[in-house]
Amino acid sequence: MDMAARPYRSVLYIPGSKDRALEKARTLPIDAIIFDLEDAVAPGEKVAARGTLTAALKTSYGNRTRIVRINGLDTEWGEADAKAVAEMDCDAILLPKVENAAQLDALASLCDKPLWAMMETPKGMLAAAEIAAHPKLAGMVMGTNDLAKELNSRFRADRLPMLPGIGLCLLAAKAHDVVIVDGVYNAFKDDEGLKAECEQGRDMGMDGKTLIHPAQIEVANAAFAPSEAEIDLAKRQIDAFEETVAKGGGVAVVDGKIVENLHVETARKTLAKAEAIAALTE
Structure with missing residues (x-):
């Protein structure tokens, strides 16, 4: 399946140094995994974690997209991380705190993934269009915890302080057809709060959500998948529009609302996403 076409409803962070977590991830109903060599690995374990992760990736993770987050190239571990990932059996490499396209050029010179x-970061938000336009960029991950720290913003359930930055990244990702997944929700036992934040991200146009705990998977998968009602509406919109066109018309009506070409295009994307999700579980 093409990386851009596949679902990214649930993207779980897994420490690259923990054998038990690496093994458990093979059994979880997640769309993608971020194998973390950065924040989740202590400085003294970072070198060994490369070998641990390389060995784990030699065994299949099924249909799950495998993304490896390295340490920044300005750290003592970043360059060696990138070179190690170049040899790993994974789908993509994730660079922290990207603020310009030059950083991606540097990474691309070390790893052909x-x-x-x-x-x-604020600089990253303001350079989102430049970053998204990079020819090798396949996806963006919102780091909302770090962004909140940089903004010195207070926590709000509606994430109002972060919406300008999130919006800039969303616009950039959609303009350049790259995947974008939302930041983590820290209170992993708060299903209602997680559901509300997932729905906000989905309403905005996010492709999925990064997660810090397996307990969050079910909520994210449900929030970012087309509902039965959305699938039913999409089918009826397509049928009604095709029937109208066959009769020489250009606009159909479904449930009292007009259906034009643009609505049909959205409806087809909804059905394609539902089919891609079903394919992951086969």
């Missing part, structure tokens, strides 16, 4: 960018 599709690139993903962590978007987590």
Whole structure:
């Protein structure tokens, strides 16, 4: 399946140094995994974690997209991480705190994998269009914890302080047809709060959500998948529009609302996403 076409409803962070977590991830109903060599690995374990992760990736993770987050290239581990990932059996490499396209150029010179960018600083937000336009960029990950720290913003359930930055990244990702997944929700036992934040991200246009705990998977998968009602509406819109066109018309009506070409295009994307999700579970 093409990386851009596949679902990214649930993207779980897994420490690259923990054998038990690496093994458990093979059994979880997640669309993608971020194998973390950065924040989740202590400084003294970072070198050994490369070998641990390389060995784990030699065994299949099924249909799950495998993304490896390295340490920044300005750290003592970043360059060696990138060179190690170049030899790993994974789908993409994720660079933290991306703030310009030059950083992606530097990474591309070390690792010939599709690139993903962590978007987590004010400079990154303001350079989102430049970053998304990079020819090797396949995805963006919102780092909302770091962004909140940089903004010195207070926590709000509606994430109002972060919406300008999130919006800039969304616009950039959609303009350049790259995947974009939302930041983590820290209270992993708060299903209602997680559901509300997932729905906000989905309403905005996010492709999925990064997760910090397996307990969050079910909520994210449900929020970012087309509902039965959305699938039913999409089918009826397509049928009604095709019937109208066959009769020489250009606009159909479904449930009292007009259906034009643009609505049909959205409806087809909804059905394609539902089919791609079903394919992952086969």
